[in-house]
Amino acid sequence: MKIFLTSLVSLFAATPVYAAGPSADLLPWLRSALVIVGLASFTYALFSKEFSKSWIFGAAAMLIYFITGIFGGAASVITLLLFLASGVLVLVEAIAPGFGIAGISGTLLFFASLALAMDNGVQAMLTFFLSAVVVLLMARGLWEKGESLPMVKRLMGQDTPKREKLMPWKVGDVGLSRTQLRPEGIGEFNGEEVTVRSTGPLIEGHRKIEIVSVRGRTISVREVD
Numbered sequence: 001m002k003i004f005l006t007s008l009v010s011l012f013a014a015t016p017v018y019a020a021g022p023s024a025d026l027l028p029w030l031r032s033a034l035v036i037v038g039l040a041s042f043t044y045a046l047f048s049k050e051f052s053k054s055w056i057f058g059a060a061a062m063l064i065y066f067i068t069g070i071f072g073g074a075a076s077v078i079t080l081l082l083f084l085a086s087g088v089l090v091l092v093e094a095i096a097p098g099f100g101i102a103g104i105s106g107t108l109l110f111f112a113s114l115a116l117a118m119d120n121g122v123q124a125m126l127t128f129f130l131s132a133v134v135v136l137l138m139a140r141g142l143w144e145k146g147e148s149l150p151m152v153k154r155l156m157g158q159d160t161p162k163r164e165k166l167m168p169w170k171v172g173d174v175g176l177s178r179t180q181l182r183p184e185g186i187g188e189f190n191g192e193e194v195t196v197r198s199t200g201p202l203i204e205g206h207r208k209i210e211i212v213s214v215r216g217r218t219i220s221v222r223e224v225d
Contacts, residue, residue, distance in 0.1 A: 027072050028119040032127040034065040035114060039131045040138060047142045059087075066117055075117035082113035143182065169194065169219060173211045177203050177221075187221060196221045 041058030048054065066083055069075030089106030118124035168190075175189035177196075181203040187196035189211070196219045199212055209221040 027068060028074070028123050031065050031068055031072075031074070031119070032123060032130075034061045034068075035127050036131045036134055038062045038065065040134050043135045043138050044142075047139075062114075066113075069117045069119075072119075074119040079113050079117040082109055082116070086110035086113060168192075169211055169214060171211050171213060174224065175209055175211075175221075177205050177207045177209050177223075179205050181209075181221070187219070194219060198222070 038058040038061035041054040041061065045052040045054035045058065062083065066075055066080040070077065070080065086106045086109035089102045089109065093103035093106060115124050115128075118127065173189050175187050177185060178188050178193060179185040181187070181196065181198040183198040183202070184195060185198075185203070185205075186193050187209055188194075196209070196211075199220045199222050203209065203221075203223045208224050210224045211219055212222050213220040
């Protein structure tokens with residue numbers, strides 16, 4: 001039994017090295033690229049209104065990252081298990097939303113597993129820096145296009161208000177911004193909430209707004225004094 005337990009610990013803690021030669025020098029940066037691609041895919045998926053294939057693509061990139069790390073000697077089975085555990089925690093949060101302990105723990109565990117599976121500290125810092133730049137640029141571009149974060153709202157237990165089939169609002173109607181409009185957010189007119197879009201700069205919440213155009217189901221507003 002003692003020998004069996006010792007072998008089991010060695011299996012999970014060891015970081016065997018299978019890569020050698022010129023490919024071993026290139027492998028760490030290929031793995032960094034997988035992390036960037038995976039995080040970019042998750043970012044796009046967060047902005048998707050329905051389930052996106054980007055979740056699958058991102059998860060596949062991350063799995064390849066950990067598997068190549070194990071074969072390259074940078075990661076161990078433990079880091080892979082930490083990554084899988086983080087996915088389970090986030091899934092639990094998605095099933096029972098509220099963004100509580102499960103969601104926060106899953107997120108922290110996810111990034112911890114990525115860092116522990118890196119080849120060295122320099123690679124980790126550079127990879128996370130480049131990932132942050134890519135993710136922020138993507139998020140800014142999607143946000144400016146009027147995309148919101150429905151997946152995050154679901155995790156936090158917030159429902160996006162539905163627009164009425166018949167649009168009872170017209171140009172010139174005045175109401176209040178219930179949330180920040182950057183550029184999209186929630187406005188209130190005649191006691192009813194509706195998704196609106198700012199035609200100018202960011203509008204803070206609880207500001208007086210006026211409808212300047214109604215095109216299809218897109219309501220554009222501006223801040224008024």
